[in-house]
Amino acid sequence: MGLQQQLNGKQKAAILLVTLGPDKAADIFRHLREDEIEQLTLEIANLRKVSNEEKLKVIEEFHQMCVAQEYITQGGIEYAKEILEKALGSQKAVDIINKLTASLQVRPFEFIRKTEPAQLMNFIQNEHSQTIALIMAYLRPEQSAIILSSLPPRNK
DSSP: OHHHHHHHHHHHHHHHHHHOOOHHHHHHHHSOOOOHHHHHHHHHHOEEEEEEEEHHHEEEEEHHHOOOOOOOOHHHHHHHHHHHHHOOOOHHHHHHHHHHHHHOOOTTTTGGGSSOOOHHHHHTTOHHHHHHHHHTTTHHHHHHHHHHHHHGGGGO
């Protein structure tokens, strides 16, 4: 168990992809953004020899998270926690639920933080001032500054 705690999420993902083989890994890559593919490819390239024990632990953790995610989808977080406690014990259930809830917490409009300000400007330039302000509130300050300085006077 101590071994898995030493691995970060990207390393675990890389081990999982290597374990699944090139065909399944390629299927997964088709659903990822370019930056995620680059990061995972780098992790795969940096992997040292992975023992069967490590592979099994990563696969087991992945399976547990998938099962927990399915429980959450079917019956909510409390239902998932109850089922996991019965199946795995209280502490393991709490660990899995904590991992899942952390991964589920995504900031609204997170995707626009990865968009170039010039592209955003094209999309929002004809929007109401309130809409522009809402979108800019979710941007990094440097992105907001670029957009604000590019807006025509009527929107400022």
